[in-house]
Amino acid sequence: MADAPLLTVAKVRKTFRQKLRWSERKLGDDYKNVFAVDDVSFALERGETLGIIGESGCGKSTTARILVGLVRPDSGSIIFQGKEILGNRASDVAAYRKEVQIVFQDPYEYLNPRMRLKDIICEPLVINGNIQDNRKTAIAEELLDHVGLNPPNEYLNRFTHELSGGQRQRVAIARALALRPKLLIADEPTSMLDVSVRAGILNLLRSLILEHRMSMIFITHDIATAGYMCDRIAVMYKGRIIEIGKRDEVINTPQHPYTKALVQVCDNLQGFISEREHYILDGEVDSFEQGGHCCFAPGCVCRDGECHCQDQGSQELIEVSPEHFVACAHCH
């Protein structure tokens, strides 16, 4: 049991149906499928931080929302501490919800503007029914202090509009910690914040993870941030994980052409811009109908006939070195 991963996600799939415009409809077919999350599998060890990176629309936020139960996947399994979550046992799901907390991207949207910080922070405890009213202040103070809002008693009775973006995100983190979760999901926690306060939030998250021995899934579109925060990195593209491995391997020896492009952007932006066509072909992500072929093929600089083949298995993850998997037909 001790060696089993904290969380195992296997073949999770979520397809959204999008209604077509009249002009685009074919007979008897009013919808097209959007593959938000397509066959995603990964495992997360205790105390580990896994980064999920990818561009907007690649399904990383949907993955996060599936993990916290806001979106129900079409198929797949999520096993947390040895228990299947997607089954129908309500008690298991309730227990799971206490163990997994999320910090959302937009701290302006996800905190109720009508509540005082004390109530916002204690709300997880109130909902899960284990707090007495007179202990609220003490607990909230402790958590506020914990996330670096000092002195805590000055913040207790404030409303969120009296805080800056960074402070709000700290409140959101405090709230997520209230239930002492085993797994924290951070869905682009710094992308809405000023650059100047990002580092503070990142460092806070890192020290909290170490201190509470939590695992974290850190979702971002910035490979540099992922490199700073994570032990392992998974790269998503069009709803699929196309490369996953230890941080250093993914960043220093990227295998997939898309990962190479991402790393290059970070490494040498000037070089990337001037020689863009060497890394990625133009075109926006479009997660519509997918076949068995490689999802990156339309934008890949080293594609060939094989990449477009159906049933080539080129979307399968292949182990190129220990614990480093890549989904590319050219990386065998």
Place this chain on the structure above:
Amino acid sequence: MKTTNNVFRLFLKGKAGVVGLVILSAFILVAVFAPLISPYPPYERVGTPFEQPSIKHLLGTNDIGQDILSEIIYGTRISLLIGILSAGVSLVIGTIVGMTAGYLGGKVDAVLMRAVDLNLVIPMLPLMILLAAFLGPSFWNIVLVIGILSWASPARVIRSQVLTIKNKGYVEAVEVLGAKPFYTIVKHILPPTMSIIISQLILMSSRAILTEASLSFLGLGDPTQKSWGIILYYAQARSAFLTDAWLWWILPPGILITILVISFAYIGNTLEEIVNPRLRRNVGK
């Protein structure tokens, strides 16, 4: 709180709302201090029947010698009370229906909204007359009949507000915590809906007052409680329309009903314009 202040400030800018508020306050004062203002006790014979207006009886007396002015002053109480209580009943039902439909969505929403549509297309007054006649005349029956049959339009307005709030991030964030729907609704959806509920309450009050007067005028009201509608009913029953008596027996309650309803409508409309973003034109911008 900041938002409450805002609503109040915007309200004072709309002239109609202020006028309505002043008139309504006057009516409320009259209702509260009725025993001090009215010259005679309304349920006692204080003159001969069918007296014309005089210094002693400013609006004359009715068929059994009760002072009409006193009746009208006391009638303010009953009319206001029935209006607000039945609006309260309709808002309780409307809020529950609107919240449930908006929050749960899907099939529940579809079924409830069809019920609302049905309620809106049926001509209400005939149905109310039927129900009131069936239940028998009493104060609470009138309140119930009006309340039970007029929840549809507030339900619809409240549902649309719930739909907006339901998609806010903080509601989602509470769902992640495993909150029960009841908790989410009471803690996170009800508070920002409150202003709309209150504006609907006021609008429904004005309708309810009018409905009460109609029902009472038709003889379906509680004959032991003197509301303006009941006064009109007796005036009509004693042929006041055929003599000069309509001038002091029918006109005053009729005008008062009109003014009261208008004042409620002014307040309600102004409030609704402020709190319902769809109706907001350029108040305060």
